[in-house]
Amino acid sequence: MGSFNTSFRQSFFLVGFSDFPQLELLLSVLISIFYSLTLFGNSTIIILSQLDARLQKPMYFFLCHLSFLDLCYTTSIVPQLLINLQGYDRTISYGGCVAQLFLFLALATTESVLLVVMAFDRYAAVCRPLHYTTIMHPVLCLSLAIVSWVGGFLNSLIQTSLMMVVPLCGHRLNHFFCEIPSLMKLACEDTEGTEAKMFVVRVVFLIFPITLILSSYANIAQAVLKTKSMAGCKKALGTCGSHLVVVSMFYGAAMYTYLQPKGTYSESKGKFVALFYIIVTPMLNPLIYTLRNKDVKGALWKVLGRASDL
Numbered sequence: 001m002g003s004f005n006t007s008f009r010q011s012f013f014l015v016g017f018s019d020f021p022q023l024e025l026l027l028s029v030l031i032s033i034f035y036s037l038t039l040f041g042n043s044t045i046i047i048l049s050q051l052d053a054r055l056q057k058p059m060y061f062f063l064c065h066l067s068f069l070d071l072c073y074t075t076s077i078v079p080q081l082l083i084n085l086q087g088y089d090r091t092i093s094y095g096g097c098v099a100q101l102f103l104f105l106a107l108a109t110t111e112s113v114l115l116v117v118m119a120f121d122r123y124a125a126v127c128r129p130l131h132y133t134t135i136m137h138p139v140l141c142l143s144l145a146i147v148s149w150v151g152g153f154l155n156s157l158i159q160t161s162l163m164m165v166v167p168l169c170g171h172r173l174n175h176f177f178c179e180i181p182s183l184m185k186l187a188c189e190d191t192e193g194t195e196a197k198m199f200v201v202r203v204v205f206l207i208f209p210i211t212l213i214l215s216s217y218a219n220i221a222q223a224v225l226k227t228k229s230m231a232g233c234k235k236a237l238g239t240c241g242s243h244l245v246v247v248s249m250f251y252g253a254a255m256y257t258y259l260q261p262k263g264t265y266s267e268s269k270g271k272f273v274a275l276f277y278i279i280v281t282p283m284l285n286p287l288i289y290t291l292r293n294k295d296v297k298g299a300l301w302k303v304l305g306r307a308s309d310l
Contacts, residue, residue: 011091016084016176017271028085031275034283035078041286042067045296052299058136059125060296062118063289065145066111066246070282073107076100077177077278084176097178102160104177108277109205110152112254115247116209117144119216122243127223155205162194174267179274181257181265195261202258210251217244245288246281253277 017024045067049055077100084090092100124135163180167188175182180198184191253276257265289296 010171011093012097012171012173012178014080014084014090014092014176015172015174016081016090018087018090019268024085024087027275028082031078031082031085031279034279035074035082038070038074038279038283038286041283042071044300045286045289048296048299052295052302054295055299058121058141059118061141062114062121062145065114065148066118066285069107069111069114070285073104073111074278074282076103076107081176092178098160098164101163101178101180101183102156104179105159106153106156108152108254109155110148111250112205112209113148113151114145115243115250116212117148118243119213119247120144123216123220126220151205155201158201159198162198166191166194175271175274177274179257179270181260181270182267185265185267199259206251206255206258210247210255213247246285249281249284250277253281 017027046064049060049064080092080100121136124132128135159180163183166184168183168186169188170186172186173182174185184195253273256273257270257277
């Protein structure tokens with residue numbers, strides 16, 4: 001028996017996808033490609049937003065934060081996953097596990113709150129267009145971004161602290177990184193009380209945000225239906241459509257993983273769901289925003305034009 005707070009000299013064995021050996025080579029190639037696209041796409045959005053004046057708007061300010069979050073939390077997991085898939089080292093120290101758990105929860109929760117902020121920004125743009133610049137003042141934008149980051153790290157501090165005092169039996173973790181549902185499977189004693197506390201925190205950072213987002217888009221849909229301009233409808237749908245795609249992917253996977261009781265959680269399915277929100281969603285975010293957004297595409301072509309002139 002050991003626990004996070006007493007066994008830092010020991011380590012976990014990450015099973016990863018070793019129970020699917022026929023998939024390891026394919027996964028290694030696909031994940032390497034997706035990770036490279038994630039690094040390139042999200043870095044491009046951050047660079048473009050700094051170089052083009054058309055992207056000096058609240059929407060792109062928050063999009064920069066989203067891209068930075070995707071870069072950070074994929075990087076906290078993927079390099080070790082690739083090493084795991086190649087069979088070089090499938091272990092992680094207790095200290096490394098705590099650090100990985102804390103960082104991943106902090107960044108993922110920050111994204112959860114940030115998506116609410118982005119929904120509010122779209123609500124203000126569509127439903128209050130005449131007052132948009134007044135509502136989304138730079139000071140408010142910065143404050144909302146800070147709240148997102150503070151909320152994410154606060155949630156992570158609470159959940160990681162609760163996890164660290166849980167006694168653990170065994171060191172074979174049936175996952176490719178340290179995630180709470182899999183760690184809870186190693187608990188030596190009844191964790192009903194701890195899980196109840198964690199569930200309350202998860203509801204605050206999952207159910208509450210998605211409720212606010214759906215409310216924002218319900219108001220947006222109502223405003224769009226009232227307008228008689230087809231051009232206005234298309235603009236509103238184009239602006240908000242990409243955000244809705246991101247929201248559905250992110251929250252769907254997160255709720256599947258974190259709102260299930262420990263007894264019904266499938267570790268095998270959980271690994272593939274985790275791949276979706278750790279690898280696929282961060283890679284798709286830049287594509288969704290650049291393919292559906294004229295400003296971003298215009299900025300990209302402008303930068304490419306400058307590069308070709310040089």
